[in-house]
Amino acid sequence: MAPLEGMCSLENSGGINDHSEVSIGAAATMAHEIGHNFGMSHDHDGCCVEATAEQGGCVMAAATHPFPRVFSRCSKRDLDSYFQKGGGMCLYNMPNMKDLVGGKKCGNGFVEEGEECDCGEPDECTNDCCNANNCTLKEEAQCAHGVCCEGCKQLKQAGTMCRGPAGACDLPEYCTGASPYCPSNVYLLDGSSCQYGLAYCYNGMCLTHEQQCLQLWGYARPAHDACFEDVNAAGNAFGNCGKDEHGNYMKCDKSDAKCGKIQCHSAAKKPKGTNAVSIDTTIRTGGIEVKCRGTYVYSTQDGQGDLPDPGLVVTGTKCGEGKVCRDRRCQNASFTELETCITRCHGNGVCNSNGNCHCNRGWAPPFCDKPGLGGSVDSGPVQYDQVGLVVGLLFAFLVLLPGVLLLFYCYRIKSSYYHKWLSQRDKRKSSSNVSVEKGKNGHLNPAFHLKVVGPINKLPHTSKEMLPLRPGPVSNGTQPVNIVRPLRPALSPTGAVRDSKAVRPPLPVGKPPVAPHKTPPTPQRLSPPKKPLPLNPTRSPLVSELPSAPSAFPPRRPLPLSPARGASPSVKPRPSPGLQVMMPPAMGPKPVGKVTAIPPLRVL
Structure with a gap:
């Protein structure tokens, strides 16, 4: 057995x-x-x-x-x-070599007292660091065995992990820097909490009912407590708490039910293994039916008396708060040693299987009350990997430094793509501004830009003679005054006399205008124009800039959009046989301002 x-x-x-x-x-x-x-x-x-x-x-x-x-x-x-x-x-x-039976011998594979190494017999030795004939190290070799020996030439640095934790209840070990062998294995002291408080550590293992169900069924979970109590109370091959000294099955008390046959919930057809069968039991609890699934491993003809029932709960499994399964009974666990050790560790570590403190990172053994690297006196010094420092340095050299160099290149080098982009952007801005200015009146030449004259401005370069305008209501808007000059004198037919008058602009709405004193016009022969006069020319020259003779060239300066506002005494307009002043009908508020009289042209 x-x-x-x-x-x-x-x-x-x-x-x-x-x-x-x-x-x-x-x-x-x-x-x-x-x-x-x-x-x-x-x-x-x-x-x-x-x-x-x-x-x-x-x-x-x-x-x-x-x-x-x-x-x-x-x-x-x-x-x-x-x-x-x-x-x-x-x-x-490592076993104690003094306890070996048969005495010391070079070539038995054990490094005994007086030997530096032992790789076996000369015909089977494959170690490049050891002389198989006399069990000594070869020249320039410092070690030949052990996980803390690195290539025969040197020992691994102190603090290098040589054995990682195997399970939730194991602890890591580290090289000491003085021995090629890893320190003896230690683990959490029995009774230490594991699996988020659902189990206790026992012999370095975290034993739970869930783990055993997974081992027997695959995907499964522990059954309801009522399943353990009802099934294991039968005291037969399908539900029991083991056998007595006579080989008879024993019934489980209600308090010991979770230390008998394991009961699980699973959707699998059968348990693992060819000799295992499912024992399904349906019970009623809380008004609902619950299916309990146990296992039974039957013996072959040759017998399996050397193997205990794998369907029984494993010793050391937690069966209650502060209780574990021992001898098929749920017994109080004695955690006196654990509680004493925890007190010595000052809350900054755990207890290992030797009863010593294994300190958390930042605290030094043996009692975890001083700053240090962590670990214990049994596991060797701890040297944590500087992962954060390495990542930070890599980030600085691979990301930050190239970024700084790129920015320096963009700002300092005139031929960089950044400066080219800036110049192209400035060109686009300037071209858009030119387009906006051109869109105002259709011309780029500033000579053709119309300027708005305020109500109190005076027309530049104009004569002091002004046409009488009766003051009227002041309007916020202005009305342009178009002065039309014929390109050449119009010839009248023979014997025809035409009265030429200076056409006054329409008066603003208000009192009826007072007619000025009229002077009889001087008869003048005018030839008919070759081209009809435009009704509303787009641009007209200033009166002061008109040449003495007709000219075909356009005026050099445009007429202001609005003449200056103001009232002046009425004067008699002079007749002009060669030039006419025409005002288009007002579409909005009538203008208020001064209009300079145009001197008559001399007919050649």
Whole structure:
């Protein structure tokens, strides 16, 4: 009988094997039972493909053939699962070489007292750092074995992690810088909380009902507490709390129900393994029906008496607050040692399996009451990786520095794309401004721009003689005055006399205008114009700039949009046979201002 996953536990530290007088037969049986201690179950059909029956089969077969030599792939998978859970913590520790049977010997593979290294017999040694003949280091070699030995030439720096945590209840170890070997393995002291307070650490493993359901069914979860209480109270092969000394199944008390047969909820058709069957029970609790699923592993013809029932809850599983399963009973866990150790750690660390403080980062062992790097006196000095510093330096050199250089290039180098972009933007702005100015009157030449004259401005370069305008109501708007000059004197037919008058602009709305004193016009012969006069020319010259003779050239200055406002005494307008002043009808408020009289043109 070998307990499953019982390796490194105080309750299962001894073993007796008396199977055969043939030493190789006893060795095969011992290997089989140790396999159970490592969490290996019996091989089911299809597992052992590494060796045939004629070759001896596999070590973990339910009925072994004579002299098996290999483990199956299923056994290797079980071993990996056991180590991932944190099992076998004691296997990482170096044995005491003084306790070896047979005395010291160079070539046995163990570095004993007086030896610098030992790589086995000369014909099987593959170590480049060790002389197999005398178990000494080769020239310039500092070490030959151990995970803290780096390429024979030097020891790894103190604080380098040499063994990471295996599971939630394990602790890391670090190289000391003085030995090629990693320090002995330590883990959280039994009773330490794990799995967010749902379980306790036991022998370096965090054992929960959920974990065991996953191991038996795949995707599953623990059943309702009522399932444990009802099913395990039967005291039969399907629900019990183990067997007594006579081999009879024992009923579980209500307080011990969660330490008997494991009950799960799962949608799987059957449990894992070829020898396991599902035991389904439906109970009624709280007015609803609950399906409970247990497992039963039946024995083959050759028997499986060396393997405990895998459907029983594992020892060390939490069954209540401050309680764990031991001997199929839910017992109070003695955490006195844990509580004492926690007090010594000043709340800045946890307790390891040796009863020493494993300090958090920033606190120094042994009592975690002073600043330091963390760790414990058992795990070696801690040297945390400067990941943040490395990332910061990489960011500075790969991102910030190129960015600064790029900005310097853009601002300092005139031929850079940045300056080209700025110049193109300025050109676009200037061209848009020119387009806006051109769109005001259609011309770029400032000589053709019309200027708005305020109501109090006077017309520049005009004669002091002004036409009489009666003051009227002042309007905010202004009305342009167009002065039309014929291009050439118009000739009248023979004998025809035409009265020429200076056309006055329309008066503003108000009192009726007073007619000025009229002077008889002087008769003048005018030739008919060759071209009709425009009704409303777009631009007209200033009166003061008119030449003495008609000219075909356009005026040099435009007429202001609005003449100056103001009132002046009435004067008699002079007749002008060669020039007419015309005012277009007012479309809005009538203008108020001064209009300069135009001197008559001399007819040639």
